[in-house]
Amino acid sequence: MNELYLGIDVGSISTDLVLMEPDRTIYKKIYLRTHGDPISAVAAGINRILDGERDIKIAAVGTTGSGRNIAAHMVGADVVKNEITAHGVAAVQAVPDVRTVLEIGGQDSKIIFIENGIIVDFNMNTVCAAGTGSFLDRQAGRLGIGVESIGELALTSKNPCAIAGRCAVFAESDMIHKQQEGSSREDILAGLCNALVRSYLNNLCAGKRPAAPVMFQGGVAANRGIVHAFENELQETLIIPEYFDVMGAWGAAILAQEQHKKTGACSAFKGCFDISGEWRSQNKICGGCANRCSVSVIYLNNSKIGRIGNKCENTRV
DSSP states (O other), rough: OOEEEEEEEEEEEEEEEEETTTOOOOOEEEEEEEEOHHHHHHHHHHHHHHHTTSSSSEEEEEEESSSSSHHHHHHTTTEOOOOHHHHHHHHHHHHHTTOOEEOSSSSOOOEEEEEETTTEEEEOSSSSOOSSHHHHHHHHTTTTTTTGGHHHHHHHHOOOOOOOOHHHHHHHHHHHHHHTTTOOHHHHHHHHHHHHHHHHHHHSSSSSOSSSEEEEESSGGHHHHHHHHHHHHHHOOOOOOTTGHHHHHHHHHHHHHHHHHHHHHOOOOOOOOOSSSSSSEEEEEOOOSSSOEEEEEEEEETEEEEOOSSSSSOOOO
16 A cells, blocks of 8 residues: 655645655645635545545645645644745755745745755745735736736737836736726736736845745746746746645645654544535634634534634633
8 A cells, every 4th residue: 555645735725735655756736726715625625636546545644824724623634834834845855955935825925045955034925915826816807818828928028018016906006007008918917027026026035135046836936927027037047846836735745744754653634525514614702711712613514623713722612
C-alpha cells in the first residue's frame, strides 16, 4: 500500500489539495473554487482527490490558508500552519536557494524573505483588494473576458495606459475613464498589470529589494502580463515553480510529513465524507468567561464536530 501525505490549503477564492509521495513529489492535485463555502469545498475536494485511490494510506494531513482551522476539524488534521510557513517551506523544497517569494492570493498578497532556507521576514497586505486575484477576476468580468486571458492580451499592448494601482476603487475608476477615452482593452490591461505590480512592491517590500532568486507563486503566477510587469520592475527573471498553483497545499503536506517523522503517530485523518451529509456552521457567543468569544461551531447532520474562535478552554458552546 502506497503511503502518501495530504495537504489542504483553504483560501477565500480557491481550495487546493495535494497528495504527496514520501520523496515529496506530488502524486495528485485538485484545485477548486471555494465560492464562499469552505466546508463544502473541503468535503468535495477530499472526495475528489481520493476517488479511485484504493491502494493508498494517508500517513499525515496538514492544513493551511484562511480556512485552515475549519478544514482541520473536518478532516482530522495532524498539522495546522499559517500560509507564510506553508508557502515558504514549499518554495525552499522547489528551489533550495530561493531568497524571495512573491505570492498573490484571492484576498491578500504576501512577500517572504528567505536566507539559507529559513524564513527571516515577511509582509502581507490584507487592507486593500488592489493587486489580488479577486480584483483581477472582477476587472476581467467587467471587460467581458476570462481572467486567464488578461496576461495574453496585456502582452500585445503597444502603449500601456497609466492606471492608479494603490487603491482598487481608484484603479477601477481609472480603467473606466480610459475606456471612455477610447483606449484599447489591451492597453488598459497592460496598464493594470503594471500598476498592480508597482503597488505590490511599494506596499510589501518596506524598503527592501527582493533578492534573487525570486520565485512567483499562487494562481496569479499563470498571468503572463503580471509576470512580465514584475520582471520589468525588478530586472530579474522570475522562477515559476511547477506546482505554482498549489504551493500552500504542498507546503502543508511537507509539514505534515515532518511532523509524522518526528512523532511516528498514526494520522487523525477521518477519510472520505458522506456527500449526502449536511455540513453547516453556526456563530455563537460563548459565556464561559469574560472574553465572550465569538465561536463558530461546525456541525455534521446536527452533530457538533468542532469549534473555532474560543480563546480558552472554558467554552460552553
